[in-house]
Amino acid sequence: MAIYLDNRIPNSYGVRKSTFYFLNPGYWTGKGGNTIEEGGIFSFLRSIPQVQPKTPDDEDVLEEENIVKRQVKEDLVDPDVVVQIRGLTKTYPGKIEIGCCKCTRKSHFHAVKGLWVNIPKGQLFCLLGPNGAGKTTTINCLTGISPATGGDALVHGHSIRSSVGMSSIQKLIGVCPQFDVLWDALSAEEHLYLFANIKGMPVASIKLAVEKSLAEVKLTYAAKGRASGYSGGMKRCLSLAIALIGDPKLTTGTDPINRKHVWDIIDNAKKGRAIILTTHSMEEADILSDRIGIVAKGTLRCIGNSMQLKSKFGSGLITNVSFSETNTTDAAESCRLALRKFFKHHLNVMPKEETKYFISYVIPRKEERNLRKFFTELKERKKEFGISDIQLNLTTLEDVFLNVAKKAALENAADENNMTTLVLESGKSLLIPVGVEKIGIPGSVTPQNLSGLMVVVHWGQDSDGNLCITGHSAEMPIPVRDDFSSSLAPSLLKGNPGHGIVLDF
Numbered sequence: 001m002a003i004y005l006d007n008r009i010p011n012s013y014g015v016r017k018s019t020f021y022f023l024n025p026g027y028w029t030g031k032g033g034n035t036i037e038e039g040g041i042f043s044f045l046r047s048i049p050q051v052q053p054k055t056p057d058d059e060d061v062l063e064e065e066n067i068v069k070r071q072v073k074e075d076l077v078d079p080d081v082v083v084q085i086r087g088l089t090k091t092y093p094g095k096i097e098i099g100c101c102k103c104t105r106k107s108h109f110h111a112v113k114g115l116w117v118n119i120p121k122g123q124l125f126c127l128l129g130p131n132g133a134g135k136t137t138t139i140n141c142l143t144g145i146s147p148a149t150g151g152d153a154l155v156h157g158h159s160i161r162s163s164v165g166m167s168s169i170q171k172l173i174g175v176c177p178q179f180d181v182l183w184d185a186l187s188a189e190e191h192l193y194l195f196a197n198i199k200g201m202p203v204a205s206i207k208l209a210v211e212k213s214l215a216e217v218k219l220t221y222a223a224k225g226r227a228s229g230y231s232g233g234m235k236r237c238l239s240l241a242i243a244l245i246g247d248p249k250l251t252t253g254t255d256p257i258n259r260k261h262v263w264d265i266i267d268n269a270k271k272g273r274a275i276i277l278t279t280h281s282m283e284e285a286d287i288l289s290d291r292i293g294i295v296a297k298g299t300l301r302c303i304g305n306s307m308q309l310k311s312k313f314g315s316g317l318i319t320n321v322s323f324s325e326t327n328t329t330d331a332a333e334s335c336r337l338a339l340r341k342f343f344k345h346h347l348n349v350m351p352k353e354e355t356k357y358f359i360s361y362v363i364p365r366k367e368e369r370n371l372r373k374f375f376t377e378l379k380e381r382k383k384e385f386g387i388s389d390i391q392l393n394l395t396t397l398e399d400v401f402l403n404v405a406k407k408a409a410l411e412n413a414a415d416e417n418n419m420t421t422l423v424l425e426s427g428k429s430l431l432i433p434v435g436v437e438k439i440g441i442p443g444s445v446t447p448q449n450l451s452g453l454m455v456v457v458h459w460g461q462d463s464d465g466n467l468c469i470t471g472h473s474a475e476m477p478i479p480v481r482d483d484f485s486s487s488l489a490p491s492l493l494k495g496n497p498g499h500g501i502v503l504d505f
């Protein structure tokens with residue numbers, strides 16, 4: 001009875017075997033096997049909607065998809081492929097939550113929308129993506145923690161959709177989880193109260209320590225939500241907060257030496273195996289991966305090695321110009337003004353970032369052929385511009401990641417109300433969609449600036465992997481262009497003063 005109930009009662013991810021699973025010969029022989037069922041005991045009362053397949057925009061993603069599809073169609077088995085992901089989809093079913101006076105219905109959610117990838121032996125495949133992209137869900141489907149709702153994946157030829165296949169896979173697969181020892185029914189706040197008490201903190205100081213801890217890991221907004229509803233990143237933050245509460249004198253973590261050590265271990269482990277790594281560290285991905293796939297909103301956006309992704313999705317070359325004079329004297333200011341004009345005139349670029357120590361520019365790829373002449377002249381005029389040092393770097397993987405994440409964030413920003421506040425130097429705040437690059441400032445049309453003013457917004461990743469504003473350019477006139485200036489000017493005049501105007505050029 002215990003074995004039967006263990007196989008039948010859904011676990012926390014809703015995985016269970018069918019009612020008469022023991023009548024299936026595959027259960028006893030280890031061959032074939034029925035499909036894993038999912039959902040609560042009454043889940044047969046509702047059906048899970050399937051994801052509509054969509055052709056990828058990126059040609060490398062499409063090519064990878066076509067390779068896998070051809071192998072599936074022709075029943076070709078490539079002995080070097082350890083993991084073959086065949087149109088994997090995962091939809092979390094909707095739920096009815098019963099409150100004290102009303103019931104709320106949560107609709108289903110497509111977390112993974114059709115992944116097609118081959119992962120060969122000896123390769124480390126890095127799955128990158130912003131928070132909530134579907135990385136953990138994909139890993140959970142591959143390891144059998146949570147069943148896929150569509151498509152399939154083969155691990156060493158065993159299907160994850162078959163209960164017998166999954167049993168074989170679990171013998172072949174090693175999983176290094178995120179080590180979150182959390183209780184699903186408890187909130188972040190309750191976890192922290194519990195551990196603060198266990199650590200013997202004075203009762204009077206606990207409330208403040210919990211609030212401080214939540215703020216440090218940026219979980220204040222989710223403090224009262226149950227851990228079961230947190231994304232993987234949020235759970236890591238809560239685990240970190242638990243480790244740090246009470247200011248312990250010894251905390252284990254990933255210092256650079258440890259990290260290098262871990263990287264060496266992973267690199268050595270690649271031999272004869274396939275490794276799938278998910279990380280928020282671009283440095284780690286760049287160093288360790290043989291191939292990188294970036295997912296966002298459940299869809300693979302790009303695939304390739306680090307160099308390929310940098311040259312295809314990077315913004316271009318990055319140049320940093322450092323100043324010898326860091327005081328804001330009139331002479332230093334006029335040098336900087338002259339330098340800005342020099343870049344604008346020769347390469348038509350605006351500063352990406354500017355401090356009193358340096359200015360950085362992203363040079364578009366189309367300007368690359370003019371660079372030799374440009375830098376020769378810049379070097380010759382170093383003294384005139386007050387320059388101490390000039391550096392030229394290839395775009396980083398972080399830059400690639402942010403470009404892909406920004407595009408994905410913008411896709412449904414308005415529908416999902418994915419907005420954030422941009423505070424301008426004048427103190428004015430504007431509500432802008434997450435990921436947007438150029439923002440028009442409402443009410444900024446003057447007789448001198450007939451198209452109004454705009455700023456370029458700079459984005460980065462916060463410690464949770466979410467897109468966040470890292471800065472913005474100075475306010476500048478919107479370039480006058482025939483195709484939009486006439487229609488934009490009136491909207492800038494009338495625009496909602498609280499909302500930035502998205503400029504698409």
Ligand SMILES: Nc1ncnc2c1ncn2[C@@H]1O[C@H](COP(=O)(O)OP(=O)(O)OP(=O)(O)O)[C@@H](O)[C@H]1O
Nearest residue numbers: 092111130131132133134135136137231232233234
């Ligand atoms: N059991 C669940 N029920 C409903 N939705 C869920 C469940 N688990 C995850 N989700 C949602 O699915 C989406 C993908 O979550 P997932 O944890 O796979 O993202 P992730 O890319 O691993 O994010 P992170 O980098 O934060 O770990 C998120 O929007 C998350 O809220």
